Amino acid sequence: MDNKDLIGDFGLRIAICDDDKSDREKVNALLQEYLEGKSIKALVKILDHPDTLLEECEHYRPHIYILDIVMPMVTGIQAARELRWNQPDAQIIFATSESSYALESFDVNPINYLLKPIEKEKFFSTLDLAISRVESEGDKTVCIKIKGGIQTLRLDEILYIEYRNHVISYHMDRGEVISTPSLRIGFAEYLAENHPGKDFIRCHESIAVSIAAIDKLTKTDITLRGGEQIPVTKSRYSDVWDRYMDYRL
Known part of the structure:
Protein backbone atom coordinates (compact mmCIF):
# COMPACT_ATOMS: atom_id res chain seq x y z
CA MET A 1 0.00 0.00 0.00
CA ASP A 2 1.24 3.47 -0.85
CA ASN A 3 1.75 5.76 2.18
CA LYS A 4 -0.35 8.41 0.51
CA ASP A 5 -3.28 5.98 0.38
CA LEU A 6 -3.03 5.25 4.09
CA ILE A 7 -2.81 8.75 5.38
CA GLY A 8 -4.88 10.83 3.04
CA ASP A 9 -6.97 13.35 4.96
CA PHE A 10 -4.44 13.19 7.82
CA GLY A 11 -5.32 9.60 8.75
CA LEU A 12 -1.92 9.09 10.44
CA ARG A 13 -1.63 10.37 14.02
CA ILE A 14 1.67 10.74 15.86
CA ALA A 15 2.44 11.92 19.41
CA ILE A 16 5.77 13.18 20.75
CA CYS A 17 6.20 13.43 24.52
CA ASP A 18 9.37 14.83 26.10
CA ASP A 19 9.75 17.18 29.06
CA ASP A 20 12.83 18.84 27.54
CA LYS A 21 11.83 21.60 25.12
CA SER A 22 15.04 21.41 23.11
CA ASP A 23 14.72 17.64 22.66
CA ARG A 24 11.04 17.96 21.68
CA GLU A 25 11.94 20.44 18.99
CA LYS A 26 14.79 18.28 17.66
CA VAL A 27 12.60 15.16 17.47
CA ASN A 28 9.81 17.09 15.78
CA ALA A 29 12.22 18.65 13.29
CA LEU A 30 13.49 15.20 12.30
CA LEU A 31 9.92 13.88 12.12
CA GLN A 32 8.81 16.74 9.87
CA GLU A 33 11.83 16.19 7.61
CA TYR A 34 10.88 12.52 7.32
CA LEU A 35 7.21 13.21 6.61
CA GLU A 36 8.04 15.82 3.99
CA GLY A 37 10.58 13.55 2.30
CA LYS A 38 8.03 10.72 2.10
CA SER A 39 5.15 13.02 1.08
CA ILE A 40 3.21 11.85 4.12
CA LYS A 41 0.54 13.98 5.75
CA ALA A 42 0.08 13.42 9.47
CA LEU A 43 -1.37 15.06 12.54
CA VAL A 44 1.43 15.48 15.10
CA LYS A 45 0.69 16.28 18.74
CA ILE A 46 3.63 17.53 20.84
CA LEU A 47 3.35 17.12 24.61
CA ASP A 48 5.62 17.96 27.51
CA HIS A 49 4.30 15.72 30.33
CA PRO A 50 3.21 12.06 30.49
CA ASP A 51 0.04 12.96 32.41
CA THR A 52 -1.02 15.24 29.55
CA LEU A 53 -0.09 12.49 27.10
CA LEU A 54 -2.35 9.94 28.79
CA GLU A 55 -5.23 12.38 29.10
CA GLU A 56 -5.20 13.77 25.58
CA CYS A 57 -4.36 10.56 23.75
CA GLU A 58 -7.31 8.71 25.22
CA HIS A 59 -9.34 10.33 22.44
CA TYR A 60 -6.59 11.39 20.02
CA ARG A 61 -5.35 7.77 19.82
CA PRO A 62 -2.07 8.12 17.88
CA HIS A 63 -0.85 5.32 15.67
CA ILE A 64 2.77 6.10 16.65
CA TYR A 65 4.21 7.37 19.96
CA ILE A 66 7.71 8.82 20.30
CA LEU A 67 8.46 8.94 24.02
CA ASP A 68 11.24 10.11 26.27
CA ILE A 69 11.73 7.81 29.26
CA VAL A 70 13.02 10.05 32.06
CA MET A 71 10.17 12.47 32.75
CA PRO A 72 8.58 13.95 35.89
CA MET A 73 6.30 11.78 38.05
CA VAL A 74 5.66 9.11 35.40
CA THR A 75 8.38 7.54 33.27
CA GLY A 76 7.90 6.99 29.57
CA ILE A 77 7.80 3.24 30.21
CA GLN A 78 5.04 3.61 32.81
CA ALA A 79 3.08 5.81 30.41
CA ILE A 92 5.95 2.92 20.45
CA ILE A 93 9.40 4.40 19.91
CA PHE A 94 11.56 5.38 22.88
CA ALA A 95 14.01 8.25 22.43
CA THR A 96 16.10 8.81 25.55
CA SER A 97 19.51 9.77 26.86
CA GLU A 98 19.49 6.86 29.33
CA SER A 99 20.64 3.43 28.15
CA SER A 100 19.88 1.73 31.49
CA TYR A 101 16.14 1.38 30.76
CA ALA A 102 16.58 -0.67 27.59
CA LEU A 103 15.84 -4.05 29.22
CA GLU A 104 12.83 -2.73 31.14
CA SER A 105 11.43 -1.18 27.97
CA PHE A 106 10.95 -4.62 26.38
CA ASP A 107 7.97 -5.06 28.69
CA VAL A 108 5.89 -2.77 26.45
CA ASN A 109 7.19 -4.14 23.15
CA PRO A 110 8.58 -0.91 21.65
CA ILE A 111 9.47 -0.83 18.00
CA ASN A 112 12.90 0.64 18.87
CA TYR A 113 14.96 2.19 21.67
CA LEU A 114 16.93 5.17 20.38
CA LEU A 115 19.60 6.99 22.32
CA LYS A 116 19.95 10.78 22.15
CA PRO A 117 21.28 12.52 20.23
CA ILE A 118 19.14 10.63 17.76
CA GLU A 119 20.82 9.47 14.56
CA LYS A 120 18.68 10.49 11.61
CA GLU A 121 19.18 7.26 9.66
CA LYS A 122 18.14 5.07 12.59
CA PHE A 123 15.15 7.30 13.31
CA PHE A 124 13.99 7.25 9.70
CA SER A 125 14.31 3.47 9.39
CA THR A 126 12.38 3.08 12.65
CA LEU A 127 9.60 5.29 11.30
CA ASP A 128 9.55 3.20 8.10
CA LEU A 129 8.93 0.09 10.19
CA ALA A 130 6.33 1.77 12.39
CA ILE A 131 4.35 3.03 9.41
CA SER A 132 4.53 -0.34 7.66
CA ARG A 133 2.90 -1.88 10.74
CA VAL A 134 0.24 0.81 10.82
CA GLU A 135 -0.42 0.10 7.15
CA SER A 136 -0.92 -3.62 7.81
CA GLU A 137 -3.53 -2.79 10.46
CA GLY A 138 -5.18 -0.25 8.15
CA ASP A 139 -5.50 -2.84 5.38
CA LYS A 140 -8.43 -4.52 7.15
CA THR A 141 -11.64 -3.54 5.41
CA VAL A 142 -15.14 -4.81 4.76
CA CYS A 143 -17.35 -4.17 1.74
CA ILE A 144 -21.03 -3.64 2.50
CA LYS A 145 -24.09 -3.17 0.35
CA ILE A 146 -25.64 0.28 0.51
CA LYS A 147 -28.49 1.81 -1.43
CA GLY A 148 -27.29 2.13 -4.99
CA GLY A 149 -24.02 0.23 -4.65
CA ILE A 150 -21.21 -1.01 -2.42
CA GLN A 151 -19.04 0.86 0.09
CA THR A 152 -15.70 -0.15 1.62
CA LEU A 153 -15.25 0.51 5.34
CA ARG A 154 -12.07 0.29 7.39
CA LEU A 155 -12.57 -2.01 10.35
CA ASP A 156 -10.56 0.21 12.69
CA GLU A 157 -13.05 3.05 12.09
CA ILE A 158 -16.14 1.01 13.02
CA LEU A 159 -17.34 1.35 16.62
CA TYR A 160 -20.30 -1.02 16.50
CA ILE A 161 -22.85 -2.64 14.21
CA GLU A 162 -26.56 -2.36 14.92
CA TYR A 163 -29.50 -4.38 13.55
CA ARG A 164 -32.93 -2.74 13.50
CA ASN A 165 -35.99 -3.35 11.31
CA HIS A 166 -33.99 -5.66 9.01
CA VAL A 167 -31.40 -2.95 8.36
CA ILE A 168 -27.72 -3.13 9.39
CA SER A 169 -26.16 0.18 10.50
CA TYR A 170 -22.43 0.71 10.93
CA HIS A 171 -21.63 3.38 13.53
CA MET A 172 -18.29 4.96 12.66
CA ASP A 173 -15.80 6.72 14.94
CA ARG A 174 -16.39 10.10 13.26
CA GLY A 175 -20.11 10.00 14.02
CA GLU A 176 -21.21 8.77 10.59
CA VAL A 177 -23.81 6.01 10.36
CA ILE A 178 -23.76 3.87 7.19
CA SER A 179 -26.73 1.58 6.57
CA THR A 180 -27.56 -1.30 4.28
CA PRO A 181 -30.84 -1.74 2.42
CA SER A 182 -33.48 -3.91 4.09
CA LEU A 183 -32.21 -7.49 4.46
CA ARG A 184 -33.93 -10.85 4.32
CA ILE A 185 -31.57 -12.51 6.79
CA GLY A 186 -31.22 -12.15 10.55
CA PHE A 187 -28.43 -10.46 12.48
CA ALA A 188 -26.58 -13.66 13.43
CA GLU A 189 -26.52 -14.85 9.84
CA TYR A 190 -25.33 -11.46 8.59
CA LEU A 191 -22.44 -11.40 11.09
CA ALA A 192 -21.45 -14.97 10.21
CA GLU A 193 -21.31 -14.09 6.52
CA ASN A 194 -19.66 -10.67 6.76
CA HIS A 195 -17.67 -10.70 10.04
CA PRO A 196 -16.60 -14.29 10.72
CA GLY A 197 -13.40 -13.28 12.55
CA LYS A 198 -12.79 -11.96 16.06
CA ASP A 199 -13.05 -8.23 15.34
CA PHE A 200 -16.67 -7.95 16.55
CA ILE A 201 -18.71 -9.62 19.26
CA ARG A 202 -22.42 -9.40 20.05
CA CYS A 203 -23.03 -7.63 23.33
CA HIS A 204 -26.79 -7.35 22.80
CA GLU A 205 -29.36 -9.09 20.62
CA SER A 206 -29.18 -6.24 18.11
CA ILE A 207 -25.62 -4.90 18.61
CA ALA A 208 -22.13 -6.23 17.83
CA VAL A 209 -19.27 -4.13 19.17
CA SER A 210 -15.74 -3.76 17.82
CA ILE A 211 -13.39 -5.22 20.41
CA ALA A 212 -10.75 -2.63 19.49
CA ALA A 213 -13.18 0.22 20.20
CA ILE A 214 -13.90 -0.74 23.82
CA ASP A 215 -12.42 1.63 26.41
CA LYS A 216 -14.35 0.39 29.46
CA LEU A 217 -16.48 -2.65 30.20
CA THR A 218 -18.91 -3.18 33.09
CA LYS A 219 -21.60 -5.82 33.63
CA THR A 220 -24.22 -3.50 32.16
CA ASP A 221 -22.46 -1.15 29.73
CA ILE A 222 -19.62 -0.73 27.30
CA THR A 223 -17.96 2.68 26.97
CA LEU A 224 -16.47 3.15 23.52
CA ARG A 225 -13.62 5.43 22.53
CA GLY A 226 -15.21 8.84 22.20
CA GLY A 227 -17.44 8.21 25.23
CA GLU A 228 -20.55 6.62 23.72
CA GLN A 229 -22.14 3.92 25.87
CA ILE A 230 -23.95 0.83 24.63
CA PRO A 231 -25.65 -1.91 26.69
CA VAL A 232 -24.37 -5.39 27.50
CA THR A 233 -26.94 -8.08 28.23
CA LYS A 234 -26.38 -10.34 31.21
CA SER A 235 -26.28 -13.45 29.02
CA ARG A 236 -23.53 -12.04 26.79
CA TYR A 237 -21.33 -10.31 29.37
CA SER A 238 -19.07 -13.33 29.97
CA ASP A 239 -18.32 -13.81 26.27
CA VAL A 240 -17.60 -10.10 25.81
CA TRP A 241 -15.32 -10.09 28.87
CA ASP A 242 -13.33 -13.10 27.65
CA ARG A 243 -12.86 -11.67 24.17
CA TYR A 244 -11.97 -8.25 25.56
CA MET A 245 -9.31 -9.66 27.89
CA ASP A 246 -7.86 -11.83 25.12
CA TYR A 247 -7.48 -8.72 22.98
CA ARG A 248 -5.97 -6.57 25.72
CA LEU A 249 -3.56 -9.17 27.06
Missing part, protein backbone atom coordinates in the same frame (compact mmCIF):
# COMPACT_ATOMS: atom_id res chain seq x y z
CA ALA A 80 3.61 3.25 27.64
CA ARG A 81 2.12 0.52 29.85
CA GLU A 82 -1.03 2.62 30.23
CA LEU A 83 -1.14 3.31 26.52
CA ARG A 84 -0.69 -0.38 25.71
CA TRP A 85 -3.82 -1.23 27.71
CA ASN A 86 -6.03 1.03 25.59
CA GLN A 87 -4.11 0.69 22.32
CA PRO A 88 -2.48 -2.74 22.01
CA ASP A 89 -1.60 -2.08 18.36
CA ALA A 90 0.06 1.32 18.83
CA GLN A 91 3.67 1.64 17.67
Whole structure:
Protein backbone atom coordinates (compact mmCIF):
# COMPACT_ATOMS: atom_id res chain seq x y z
CA MET A 1 0.00 0.00 0.00
CA ASP A 2 1.24 3.47 -0.85
CA ASN A 3 1.75 5.76 2.18
CA LYS A 4 -0.35 8.41 0.51
CA ASP A 5 -3.28 5.98 0.38
CA LEU A 6 -3.03 5.25 4.09
CA ILE A 7 -2.81 8.75 5.38
CA GLY A 8 -4.88 10.83 3.04
CA ASP A 9 -6.97 13.35 4.96
CA PHE A 10 -4.44 13.19 7.82
CA GLY A 11 -5.32 9.60 8.75
CA LEU A 12 -1.92 9.09 10.44
CA ARG A 13 -1.63 10.37 14.02
CA ILE A 14 1.67 10.74 15.86
CA ALA A 15 2.44 11.92 19.41
CA ILE A 16 5.77 13.18 20.75
CA CYS A 17 6.20 13.43 24.52
CA ASP A 18 9.37 14.83 26.10
CA ASP A 19 9.75 17.18 29.06
CA ASP A 20 12.83 18.84 27.54
CA LYS A 21 11.83 21.60 25.12
CA SER A 22 15.04 21.41 23.11
CA ASP A 23 14.72 17.64 22.66
CA ARG A 24 11.04 17.96 21.68
CA GLU A 25 11.94 20.44 18.99
CA LYS A 26 14.79 18.28 17.66
CA VAL A 27 12.60 15.16 17.47
CA ASN A 28 9.81 17.09 15.78
CA ALA A 29 12.22 18.65 13.29
CA LEU A 30 13.49 15.20 12.30
CA LEU A 31 9.92 13.88 12.12
CA GLN A 32 8.81 16.74 9.87
CA GLU A 33 11.83 16.19 7.61
CA TYR A 34 10.88 12.52 7.32
CA LEU A 35 7.21 13.21 6.61
CA GLU A 36 8.04 15.82 3.99
CA GLY A 37 10.58 13.55 2.30
CA LYS A 38 8.03 10.72 2.10
CA SER A 39 5.15 13.02 1.08
CA ILE A 40 3.21 11.85 4.12
CA LYS A 41 0.54 13.98 5.75
CA ALA A 42 0.08 13.42 9.47
CA LEU A 43 -1.37 15.06 12.54
CA VAL A 44 1.43 15.48 15.10
CA LYS A 45 0.69 16.28 18.74
CA ILE A 46 3.63 17.53 20.84
CA LEU A 47 3.35 17.12 24.61
CA ASP A 48 5.62 17.96 27.51
CA HIS A 49 4.30 15.72 30.33
CA PRO A 50 3.21 12.06 30.49
CA ASP A 51 0.04 12.96 32.41
CA THR A 52 -1.02 15.24 29.55
CA LEU A 53 -0.09 12.49 27.10
CA LEU A 54 -2.35 9.94 28.79
CA GLU A 55 -5.23 12.38 29.10
CA GLU A 56 -5.20 13.77 25.58
CA CYS A 57 -4.36 10.56 23.75
CA GLU A 58 -7.31 8.71 25.22
CA HIS A 59 -9.34 10.33 22.44
CA TYR A 60 -6.59 11.39 20.02
CA ARG A 61 -5.35 7.77 19.82
CA PRO A 62 -2.07 8.12 17.88
CA HIS A 63 -0.85 5.32 15.67
CA ILE A 64 2.77 6.10 16.65
CA TYR A 65 4.21 7.37 19.96
CA ILE A 66 7.71 8.82 20.30
CA LEU A 67 8.46 8.94 24.02
CA ASP A 68 11.24 10.11 26.27
CA ILE A 69 11.73 7.81 29.26
CA VAL A 70 13.02 10.05 32.06
CA MET A 71 10.17 12.47 32.75
CA PRO A 72 8.58 13.95 35.89
CA MET A 73 6.30 11.78 38.05
CA VAL A 74 5.66 9.11 35.40
CA THR A 75 8.38 7.54 33.27
CA GLY A 76 7.90 6.99 29.57
CA ILE A 77 7.80 3.24 30.21
CA GLN A 78 5.04 3.61 32.81
CA ALA A 79 3.08 5.81 30.41
CA ALA A 80 3.61 3.25 27.64
CA ARG A 81 2.12 0.52 29.85
CA GLU A 82 -1.03 2.62 30.23
CA LEU A 83 -1.14 3.31 26.52
CA ARG A 84 -0.69 -0.38 25.71
CA TRP A 85 -3.82 -1.23 27.71
CA ASN A 86 -6.03 1.03 25.59
CA GLN A 87 -4.11 0.69 22.32
CA PRO A 88 -2.48 -2.74 22.01
CA ASP A 89 -1.60 -2.08 18.36
CA ALA A 90 0.06 1.32 18.83
CA GLN A 91 3.67 1.64 17.67
CA ILE A 92 5.95 2.92 20.45
CA ILE A 93 9.40 4.40 19.91
CA PHE A 94 11.56 5.38 22.88
CA ALA A 95 14.01 8.25 22.43
CA THR A 96 16.10 8.81 25.55
CA SER A 97 19.51 9.77 26.86
CA GLU A 98 19.49 6.86 29.33
CA SER A 99 20.64 3.43 28.15
CA SER A 100 19.88 1.73 31.49
CA TYR A 101 16.14 1.38 30.76
CA ALA A 102 16.58 -0.67 27.59
CA LEU A 103 15.84 -4.05 29.22
CA GLU A 104 12.83 -2.73 31.14
CA SER A 105 11.43 -1.18 27.97
CA PHE A 106 10.95 -4.62 26.38
CA ASP A 107 7.97 -5.06 28.69
CA VAL A 108 5.89 -2.77 26.45
CA ASN A 109 7.19 -4.14 23.15
CA PRO A 110 8.58 -0.91 21.65
CA ILE A 111 9.47 -0.83 18.00
CA ASN A 112 12.90 0.64 18.87
CA TYR A 113 14.96 2.19 21.67
CA LEU A 114 16.93 5.17 20.38
CA LEU A 115 19.60 6.99 22.32
CA LYS A 116 19.95 10.78 22.15
CA PRO A 117 21.28 12.52 20.23
CA ILE A 118 19.14 10.63 17.76
CA GLU A 119 20.82 9.47 14.56
CA LYS A 120 18.68 10.49 11.61
CA GLU A 121 19.18 7.26 9.66
CA LYS A 122 18.14 5.07 12.59
CA PHE A 123 15.15 7.30 13.31
CA PHE A 124 13.99 7.25 9.70
CA SER A 125 14.31 3.47 9.39
CA THR A 126 12.38 3.08 12.65
CA LEU A 127 9.60 5.29 11.30
CA ASP A 128 9.55 3.20 8.10
CA LEU A 129 8.93 0.09 10.19
CA ALA A 130 6.33 1.77 12.39
CA ILE A 131 4.35 3.03 9.41
CA SER A 132 4.53 -0.34 7.66
CA ARG A 133 2.90 -1.88 10.74
CA VAL A 134 0.24 0.81 10.82
CA GLU A 135 -0.42 0.10 7.15
CA SER A 136 -0.92 -3.62 7.81
CA GLU A 137 -3.53 -2.79 10.46
CA GLY A 138 -5.18 -0.25 8.15
CA ASP A 139 -5.50 -2.84 5.38
CA LYS A 140 -8.43 -4.52 7.15
CA THR A 141 -11.64 -3.54 5.41
CA VAL A 142 -15.14 -4.81 4.76
CA CYS A 143 -17.35 -4.17 1.74
CA ILE A 144 -21.03 -3.64 2.50
CA LYS A 145 -24.09 -3.17 0.35
CA ILE A 146 -25.64 0.28 0.51
CA LYS A 147 -28.49 1.81 -1.43
CA GLY A 148 -27.29 2.13 -4.99
CA GLY A 149 -24.02 0.23 -4.65
CA ILE A 150 -21.21 -1.01 -2.42
CA GLN A 151 -19.04 0.86 0.09
CA THR A 152 -15.70 -0.15 1.62
CA LEU A 153 -15.25 0.51 5.34
CA ARG A 154 -12.07 0.29 7.39
CA LEU A 155 -12.57 -2.01 10.35
CA ASP A 156 -10.56 0.21 12.69
CA GLU A 157 -13.05 3.05 12.09
CA ILE A 158 -16.14 1.01 13.02
CA LEU A 159 -17.34 1.35 16.62
CA TYR A 160 -20.30 -1.02 16.50
CA ILE A 161 -22.85 -2.64 14.21
CA GLU A 162 -26.56 -2.36 14.92
CA TYR A 163 -29.50 -4.38 13.55
CA ARG A 164 -32.93 -2.74 13.50
CA ASN A 165 -35.99 -3.35 11.31
CA HIS A 166 -33.99 -5.66 9.01
CA VAL A 167 -31.40 -2.95 8.36
CA ILE A 168 -27.72 -3.13 9.39
CA SER A 169 -26.16 0.18 10.50
CA TYR A 170 -22.43 0.71 10.93
CA HIS A 171 -21.63 3.38 13.53
CA MET A 172 -18.29 4.96 12.66
CA ASP A 173 -15.80 6.72 14.94
CA ARG A 174 -16.39 10.10 13.26
CA GLY A 175 -20.11 10.00 14.02
CA GLU A 176 -21.21 8.77 10.59
CA VAL A 177 -23.81 6.01 10.36
CA ILE A 178 -23.76 3.87 7.19
CA SER A 179 -26.73 1.58 6.57
CA THR A 180 -27.56 -1.30 4.28
CA PRO A 181 -30.84 -1.74 2.42
CA SER A 182 -33.48 -3.91 4.09
CA LEU A 183 -32.21 -7.49 4.46
CA ARG A 184 -33.93 -10.85 4.32
CA ILE A 185 -31.57 -12.51 6.79
CA GLY A 186 -31.22 -12.15 10.55
CA PHE A 187 -28.43 -10.46 12.48
CA ALA A 188 -26.58 -13.66 13.43
CA GLU A 189 -26.52 -14.85 9.84
CA TYR A 190 -25.33 -11.46 8.59
CA LEU A 191 -22.44 -11.40 11.09
CA ALA A 192 -21.45 -14.97 10.21
CA GLU A 193 -21.31 -14.09 6.52
CA ASN A 194 -19.66 -10.67 6.76
CA HIS A 195 -17.67 -10.70 10.04
CA PRO A 196 -16.60 -14.29 10.72
CA GLY A 197 -13.40 -13.28 12.55
CA LYS A 198 -12.79 -11.96 16.06
CA ASP A 199 -13.05 -8.23 15.34
CA PHE A 200 -16.67 -7.95 16.55
CA ILE A 201 -18.71 -9.62 19.26
CA ARG A 202 -22.42 -9.40 20.05
CA CYS A 203 -23.03 -7.63 23.33
CA HIS A 204 -26.79 -7.35 22.80
CA GLU A 205 -29.36 -9.09 20.62
CA SER A 206 -29.18 -6.24 18.11
CA ILE A 207 -25.62 -4.90 18.61
CA ALA A 208 -22.13 -6.23 17.83
CA VAL A 209 -19.27 -4.13 19.17
CA SER A 210 -15.74 -3.76 17.82
CA ILE A 211 -13.39 -5.22 20.41
CA ALA A 212 -10.75 -2.63 19.49
CA ALA A 213 -13.18 0.22 20.20
CA ILE A 214 -13.90 -0.74 23.82
CA ASP A 215 -12.42 1.63 26.41
CA LYS A 216 -14.35 0.39 29.46
CA LEU A 217 -16.48 -2.65 30.20
CA THR A 218 -18.91 -3.18 33.09
CA LYS A 219 -21.60 -5.82 33.63
CA THR A 220 -24.22 -3.50 32.16
CA ASP A 221 -22.46 -1.15 29.73
CA ILE A 222 -19.62 -0.73 27.30
CA THR A 223 -17.96 2.68 26.97
CA LEU A 224 -16.47 3.15 23.52
CA ARG A 225 -13.62 5.43 22.53
CA GLY A 226 -15.21 8.84 22.20
CA GLY A 227 -17.44 8.21 25.23
CA GLU A 228 -20.55 6.62 23.72
CA GLN A 229 -22.14 3.92 25.87
CA ILE A 230 -23.95 0.83 24.63
CA PRO A 231 -25.65 -1.91 26.69
CA VAL A 232 -24.37 -5.39 27.50
CA THR A 233 -26.94 -8.08 28.23
CA LYS A 234 -26.38 -10.34 31.21
CA SER A 235 -26.28 -13.45 29.02
CA ARG A 236 -23.53 -12.04 26.79
CA TYR A 237 -21.33 -10.31 29.37
CA SER A 238 -19.07 -13.33 29.97
CA ASP A 239 -18.32 -13.81 26.27
CA VAL A 240 -17.60 -10.10 25.81
CA TRP A 241 -15.32 -10.09 28.87
CA ASP A 242 -13.33 -13.10 27.65
CA ARG A 243 -12.86 -11.67 24.17
CA TYR A 244 -11.97 -8.25 25.56
CA MET A 245 -9.31 -9.66 27.89
CA ASP A 246 -7.86 -11.83 25.12
CA TYR A 247 -7.48 -8.72 22.98
CA ARG A 248 -5.97 -6.57 25.72
CA LEU A 249 -3.56 -9.17 27.06
